[in-house]
Amino acid sequence: MNAPFQSIVTPASPRIMAERPMKIAAKDVNIYYGDKHAIKNLSIDIPDRAVSAFIGPSGCGKSTFLRAINRMNDTIPTCRVTGNITIDGRDIYDRDIDVVQLRAKVGMVFQKPNPFPKSIFENVAYGPRIHGMSQNKTDLEEIVVSSLKKAGLFEEVKDRLNAPGTGLSGGQQQRLCIARAIAVNPQVILMDEPCSALDPIATAKIEELIDELRQNYCIVIVTHSMQQAARVSQLTAFFHLGTLVEFGDTDEVFTAPQEKRTQDYITGRFG
Amino acid sequence: MSDHITKAYDEDLAVLKTMLAQMGGLVEQQLDDAIDALSRRDTSLADRVIQNDEKVDVLEHQIEEKAILTIAKRQPMARDLREIMVAIRVSSDLERIGDLAKNTAKRTHAMSDQLPRKLMAGVTRMGRLAQEELKNILDAYGHSDATKALEVWRSDEDLDALYNSIFRELLTYMMEDPRNISLCTHLLFGAKNMERIGDHATNIAENIHYLVHGKPLAEGRAKKDITSTMSVEPGQHSED
Numbered sequence: 001m002n003a004p005f006q007s008i009v010t011p012a013s014p015r016i017m018a019e020r021p022m023k024i025a026a027k028d029v030n031i032y033y034g035d036k037h038a039i040k041n042l043s044i045d046i047p048d049r050a051v052s053a054f055i056g057p058s059g060c061g062k063s064t065f066l067r068a069i070n071r072m073n074d075t076i077p078t079c080r081v082t083g084n085i086t087i088d089g090r091d092i093y094d095r096d097i098d099v100v101q102l103r104a105k106v107g108m109v110f111q112k113p114n115p116f117p118k119s120i121f122e123n124v125a126y127g128p129r130i131h132g133m134s135q136n137k138t139d140l141e142e143i144v145v146s147s148l149k150k151a152g153l154f155e156e157v158k159d160r161l162n163a164p165g166t167g168l169s170g171g172q173q174q175r176l177c178i179a180r181a182i183a184v185n186p187q188v189i190l191m192d193e194p195c196s197a198l199d200p201i202a203t204a205k206i207e208e209l210i211d212e213l214r215q216n217y218c219i220v221i222v223t224h225s226m227q228q229a230a231r232v233s234q235l236t237a238f239f240h241l242g243t244l245v246e247f248g249d250t251d252e253v254f255t256a257p258q259e260k261r262t263q264d265y266i267t268g269r270f271g
Numbered sequence: 272m273s274d275h276i277t278k279a280y281d282e283d284l285a286v287l288k289t290m291l292a293q294m295g296g297l298v299e300q301q302l303d304d305a306i307d308a309l310s311r312r313d314t315s316l317a318d319r320v321i322q323n324d325e326k327v328d329v330l331e332h333q334i335e336e337k338a339i340l341t342i343a344k345r346q347p348m349a350r351d352l353r354e355i356m357v358a359i360r361v362s363s364d365l366e367r368i369g370d371l372a373k374n375t376a377k378r379t380h381a382m383s384d385q386l387p388r389k390l391m392a393g394v395t396r397m398g399r400l401a402q403e404e405l406k407n408i409l410d411a412y413g414h415s416d417a418t419k420a421l422e423v424w425r426s427d428e429d430l431d432a433l434y435n436s437i438f439r440e441l442l443t444y445m446m447e448d449p450r451n452i453s454l455c456t457h458l459l460f461g462a463k464n465m466e467r468i469g470d471h472a473t474n475i476a477e478n479i480h481y482l483v484h485g486k487p488l489a490e491g492r493a494k495k496d497i498t499s500t501m502s503v504e505p506g507q508h509s510e511d
């Protein structure tokens with residue numbers, strides 16, 4: 001039928017891509033745990049200065065793929081990654097890549113807040129110190145304070161910087177972990193269900209923080225909350241059984257997804 | 272579409288759809304009665320239409336409440352979300368159609384025996400056409416049938432064309448004898464009401480398209496209402 005009616009929006013490629021430079025590019029990535037094929041031929045381009053959300057049913061490979069972006073999978077003996085992942089055009093699986101440097105550049109925040117059993121100050125100061133980012137104590141203090149401020153935690157802890165980080169509330173601990181990631185001046189921040197252990201208020205604070213951070217960082221967040229993905233991200237990727245089903249503008253994925261599997265999942269129809 | 276994991280969610284959406292079917296049926300009846308009342312000058316039927324309009328309003332409110340509650344409880348996404356948004360919009364178009372039917376019924380009191388059969392026939396014909404359009408669009412909505420909705424959307428042209436010719440006819444008639452003006456004005460409003468019912472039906476068609484495809488109908492159909500610039504000179508007669 002030659003209908004003269006066309007959609008105003010052609011969602012062939014996410015709109016947002018045109019507006020922002022690309023940061024991470026994955027091409028034909030396969031990830032195995034022994035014989036288990038966890039990520040299958042996955043290709044995706046993730047833009048800078050935006051939040052990309054990964055959603056999908058449990059076990060579909062979101063964390064596996066996320067961990068491949070800062071080579072956290074290297075620590076799992078059975079895990080094997082093939083294909084190509086670049087950040088700013090550089091292959092991060094290249095022989096001459098310094099993995100410690102890479103992980104500073106690509107910070108990670110986990111589901112369960114995991115501060116070191118040290119003071120609040122030391123939690124944040126640790127990274128900059130081992131990366132030799134400060135010349136003296138004043139420098140270091142400055143980094144710690146500004147990181148805590150960026151993470152929206154400073155006001156709440158400024159009087160007890162020497163108290164143990166583990167003594168903070170869950171939401172505060174999570175923001176401490178974000179401050180710790182920020183302190184080493186990363187370019188990419190990966191977050192794996194960062195709010196799943198937090199109450200709505202603490203969650204709102206983290207979401208507010210993510211929204212501010214996206215001005216300066218490339219952020220990738222894994223979340224099981226569709227509402228959270230819809231609220232904080234500009235792009236959403238739907239994973240299913242180790243494949244990327246759909247990656248598009250969040251506004252579209254949650255109102256009119258392209259793929260039936262996405263639709264079924266986000267509307268609660270996955271049996 | 273397959274079922275939700277949560278059965279109660281399916282139920283919420285089904286209830287909403289049933290309420291809309293009910294409202295659609297009621298509005299169809301109202302329009303049918305309004306046209307009958309006007310064409311037969313049946314004032315008691317007209318009064319019933321006027322009274323029943325409240326039922327339409329009540330249903331609209333109930334639908335809105337149910338929709339808001341469902342959004343709050345389920346936080347719908349994608350097609351579910353569109354389903355609910357479209358239900359709200361369709362109910363508001365139906366409410367407007369109900370108002371137009373009521374307004375048409377009200378004019379029954381102003382009709383008289385002197386009215387030429389031909390003029391009334393024209394308005395009645397518009398009414399039947401509007402009725403058909405409404406019936407078809409409600410069918411399309413009931414089946415979430417975007418193709419059928421598009422057909423209805425296109426067919427609204429006929430109603431516009433008929434309106435233009437009736438407008439000219441009434442104008443001519445008024446020129447011929449100023450004593451006809453009062454009567455003809457009422458008929459003109461009646462005709463205009465039917466034309467606007469068609470517009471609401473096309474709104475519903477656009478919403479069905481959005482519901483099914485997730486995108487708005489992009490290209491607007493050129494509105495064929497030319498009456499805003501139409502004039503008839505004294506002595507000039509309608510074509511037929």
Ligand SMILES: Nc1ncnc2c1ncn2[C@@H]1O[C@H](COP(=O)(O)OP(=O)(O)OP(=O)(O)O)[C@@H](O)[C@H]1O
Pocket residue numbers: 033036038056057058059060061062063064065076078
């Ligand atoms: N260390 C591991 N060793 C072996 N298999 C693993 C390992 N980690 C993950 N897997 C398997 O790989 C698949 C993907 O797991 P992954 O943790 O990436 O899923 P996910 O999408 O993050 O799920 P969830 O939403 O539950 O966190 C699963 O089938 C899982 O069992």
Ligand SMILES: [Mg+2]
Pocket residue numbers: 062063064192222
């Ligand atoms: Mg996971």
